[in-house]
Amino acid sequence: MVVGAASWAIDSTTDPMPESAIRPRKEFGKTIAADITHRLREEIIACALPPGEPLRFDVLRERFGASFTTLREALTALAAEGLVDAQEQRGFRVAPVSRQDLVEVTDARVLIEVELIRRSIQRGDDDWEIAVISTLHRLKRIEQRDPEHPLRDPEWKIAHRQFHQALVSACGSATLLAIRAELFDRAERYRHLSANFRPRPRDKAGEHQAIMQAAISRNADLATQLIESHIRSTADNVAKYATHLLDTE
Amino acid sequence: MVVGAASWAIDSTTDPMPESAIRPRKEFGKTIAADITHRLREEIIACALPPGEPLRFDVLRERFGASFTTLREALTALAAEGLVDAQEQRGFRVAPVSRQDLVEVTDARVLIEVELIRRSIQRGDDDWEIAVISTLHRLKRIEQRDPEHPLRDPEWKIAHRQFHQALVSACGSATLLAIRAELFDRAERYRHLSANFRPRPRDKAGEHQAIMQAAISRNADLATQLIESHIRSTADNVAKYATHLLDTE
DNA sequence: AACGGTATGATTTTCGAAAATATGGTCCGG
DNA sequence: CCGGACCATATTTTCGAAAATCATACCGTT
Numbered sequence: 001m002v003v004g005a006a007s008w009a010i011d012s013t014t015d016p017m018p019e020s021a022i023r024p025r026k027e028f029g030k031t032i033a034a035d036i037t038h039r040l041r042e043e044i045i046a047c048a049l050p051p052g053e054p055l056r057f058d059v060l061r062e063r064f065g066a067s068f069t070t071l072r073e074a075l076t077a078l079a080a081e082g083l084v085d086a087q088e089q090r091g092f093r094v095a096p097v098s099r100q101d102l103v104e105v106t107d108a109r110v111l112i113e114v115e116l117i118r119r120s121i122q123r124g125d126d127d128w129e130i131a132v133i134s135t136l137h138r139l140k141r142i143e144q145r146d147p148e149h150p151l152r153d154p155e156w157k158i159a160h161r162q163f164h165q166a167l168v169s170a171c172g173s174a175t176l177l178a179i180r181a182e183l184f185d186r187a188e189r190y191r192h193l194s195a196n197f198r199p200r201p202r203d204k205a206g207e208h209q210a211i212m213q214a215a216i217s218r219n220a221d222l223a224t225q226l227i228e229s230h231i232r233s234t235a236d237n238v239a240k241y242a243t244h245l246l247d248t249e
Numbered sequence: 250m251v252v253g254a255a256s257w258a259i260d261s262t263t264d265p266m267p268e269s270a271i272r273p274r275k276e277f278g279k280t281i282a283a284d285i286t287h288r289l290r291e292e293i294i295a296c297a298l299p300p301g302e303p304l305r306f307d308v309l310r311e312r313f314g315a316s317f318t319t320l321r322e323a324l325t326a327l328a329a330e331g332l333v334d335a336q337e338q339r340g341f342r343v344a345p346v347s348r349q350d351l352v353e354v355t356d357a358r359v360l361i362e363v364e365l366i367r368r369s370i371q372r373g374d375d376d377w378e379i380a381v382i383s384t385l386h387r388l389k390r391i392e393q394r395d396p397e398h399p400l401r402d403p404e405w406k407i408a409h410r411q412f413h414q415a416l417v418s419a420c421g422s423a424t425l426l427a428i429r430a431e432l433f434d435r436a437e438r439y440r441h442l443s444a445n446f447r448p449r450p451r452d453k454a455g456e457h458q459a460i461m462q463a464a465i466s467r468n469a470d471l472a473t474q475l476i477e478s479h480i481r482s483t484a485d486n487v488a489k490y491a492t493h494l495l496d497t498e
Numbered sequence: 499a500a501c502g503g504t505a506t507g508a509t510t511t512t513c514g515a516a517a518a519t520a521t522g523g524t525c526c527g528g
Numbered sequence: 529c530c531g532g533a534c535c536a537t538a539t540t541t542t543c544g545a546a547a548a549t550c551a552t553a554c555c556g557t558t
Contacts, residue, residue, distance in 0.1 A: 030337040030519095031541065033325075057510070067543045069318040072511080076282075076322050080329030082424070088279040089549060091510060104424040111364055111425075175331070175353040176360075179428055279549095280511065306540070316513045321541080338519060340540060 036064050037074040044083045044094055045185055047192045051097040051245075055084065081182050083189070099239065099246045102190050106235040109183045113231065114224045116168035116176055121220045124170035129216055135163040136212045143205055150204075151195045157188075163208060167215055167227075191234065194242035204230075285313050286323040293332045293343055294434055296441040300346040300494075304333065330431050332438070348488065348495045351439050355484040358432045362480065363473045365417035365425055370469045373419035378465055384412040385461045392454055399453075400444045406437075412457060416464055416476075440483065443491035453479075 028038040043049045060071050075092045078084040085095045120128065139159040143150065150156040161184065168180060207230050214223035239246065277287040292298045309320050324341045327333040334344045369377065388408040392399065399405040410433065417429060456479050463472035488495065 033541080034337060058508095068511080069321075069513095069544090070542060072318070073322055073325050073541095077325050077329055080326055082427075088283060089510070090551095101424070104422045107422060108424050108428070111361070115360055173353045173356060175350070175357050175432075178331075179357070183424075282511080305538095307538095317541080318514090318543095319512060338540070339521095 032066055033070050033073040033077075036066055036070060037077045039064065040074055040078055041081070041083060041185065044078070045189045045192065047189060049094050051094050051189075051193070053094045055092040055094065057091075082186055097190065097193060097246060101186075102235060102239060102246065105183055105186045105190070106231060109180075109187055109231050110228050112176060112180050112183065113168065114228055116171040116173070116180060117215065117223050117227050118220050119171040119173070120168050121215055121218050121223060123172055124215075128166070128170040131166040131169060132163070132212055132215055135159065135166040136208055139163050139208065140205060149195070151192055161188075163212075167211065187231075187235070190238045190242070193245055194238040194240075197241045198237065199241075204234075281315055282319050282322040282326075285315055285319060286326045288313065289323055289327060290330070290332060290434065293327070294438045294441065296438060298343050300343050300438075300442070302343045304341040304343065306340075331435055346439065346442060346495060350435075351484060351488060351495065354432055354435045354439070355480060358429070358436055358480050359477050361425060361429050361432065362417065363477055365420040365422070365429060366464065366472050366476050367469050368421060369417050369419040370464055370467050370472060372421055373464075377415070377419040380415040380418060381412070381461055381464055384408065384415040385457055388412050388457065389454060398444070400441055410437075412461075416460065436480075436484070439487045439491070442494055443487040443489075446490045447486065453483075 028035050040049075049055070055075060057068050057071060060066075061068065064071065066074075075084050075086065079086040079092065083095050085093050087093070124132075139156070139162075142153065142156045142159050146153055146156075150160070164184065165181075168177065171177065207226065211223060211226045211230065214226055277284050289298075298304070304324060306317050306320060309315075310317070313320065315323075324333050324335065328335040328341065332344050334342050336342070373381075388405070388411075391402065391405045391408050395402060395405075399409070413433065414430075417426065420426065456475065460472060460475045460479065463475055
């Protein structure tokens with residue numbers, strides 16, 4: 001299934017197949033609704049759509065080129081993920097942020113991620129080790145290339161997400177992984193929220209390295225301790241530099 | 250906003266307002282979509298719609314009297330809850346069941362519910378104690394009245410759900426409570442799955458009573474231990490009596 | 499001036515038709 | 529007799545118009 005693979009890689013100046021030159025409507029999913037769900041999710045996480053922003057259909061319709069119904073489906077899905085707030089008969093809005101919500105998301109992440117790291121360390125095989133090492137390697141490469149504002153770099157965001165995903169990937173529970181992924185997205189939105197006001201990113205590279213080493217050496221107690229302080233210190237940092245955004249809600 | 254409050258309380262034999270006598274389309278939510286989401290959820294949990302069953306729009310349209318789009322929105326929401334399986338371009342079906350999924354749901358419930366009980370015991374005030382005691386009282390009353398097949402009694406199901414909800418209600422995290430509620434629903438579906446083949450319900454009343462007492466006396470270690478074995482033994486029971494349904498998927 | 503009710507405009511929600519896609523069967527060539 | 533391409537049908541997915549609902553400003557009354 002590599003149908004439209006070339007369309008984004010090569011400009012269509014000498015395209016032999018005329019219809020494949022058309023920019024595809026669906027980039028991330030087979031259906032338009034799934035595609036828009038994905039795009040909206042990215043924009044909300046990146047705070048391109050700011051927290052609390054009303055999501056009016058007229059505006060979305062023009063922005064995403066889809067009909068009421070399709071948009072409604074996407075918004076319903078995101079509401080279930082906690083990124084959108086559905087107010088019955090009064091439309092949708094980007095889920096608001098609050099200090100309380102940040103604390104809850106952080107707490108829930110610690111509870112679940114600590115457990116999943118522990119399970120992964122116990123169950124992970126060679127492939128798991130390779131995934132952890134290689135995703136961290138890629139992350140460090142990207143950080144070397146452009147050490148300024150990592151959250152502004154889409155590649156860094158993907159690599160960062162994939163490293164944390166790899167760490168827990170051997171836990172054996174698709175159910176808990178899905179919950180973890182939702183919480184990760186909600187936490188990432190808070191990181192973006194404070195990114196513009198944070199003077200300088202602290203040294204996460206060292207933390208990631210230490211977590212990787214603890215995981216690979218199967219030191220579960222150390223790894224879980226490092227993950228917990230990694231999550232909590234990130235959240236503390238967000239709370240510190242986004243105070244003005246969290247208290248006025 | 251007590252507009253339609255009388256419609257369910259008093260029969261409309263001498264109703265002064267004619268239009269309020271009409272059976273409302275929306276019983277559980279302000280929108281039809283929310284209403285259908287609720288009704289579909291109940292039917293899936295009760296296994297009135299069996300696991301794996303294809304959910305074709307023609308059939309649903311006639312059954313629920315709603316249009317394609319509205320149904321689609323409801324199914325999308327339920328897919329995010331893990332009760333419906335969305336196969337892109339190939340429609341929806343009731344989420345299939347499996348032994349693996351049962352184990353995952355049980356494990357996740359133990360992880361989260363144990364933590365929430367602990368937090369509730371630490372933080373719960375008088376109102377929490379009253380809620381725990383009164384919901385258990387109501388549950389016991391219903392069990393006395395009809396001790397045969399509790400899962401067939403909608404009132405027992407609601408009371409049972411509310412007792413377990415009350416136990417964790419003081420945990421202080423709406424985020425974790427929402428996750429817990431989803432997992433509870435998924436577990437309840439498995440209980441229904443085995444209910445028809447289980448010869449006789451085991452004595453849950455005693456377990457509930459013991460959990461309540463441990464919680465009220467703020468014995469967190471005992472309460473969490475009781476909750477864990479309560480959840481696990483229920484799941485073991487399901488696995489035992491629904492083997493033929495779990496292995497053929 | 500303050501209040502309550504009402505008309506008006508804006509916005510969401512719902513609908514069924516139309517387009518897009520998958521499914522199943524048939525025919526043809528090997 | 530088997531396998532693959534093609535067509536017809538079944539089903540899902542998408543659309544924009546129409547209905548329902550909400551927000552706001554206006555008006556008359558107290």
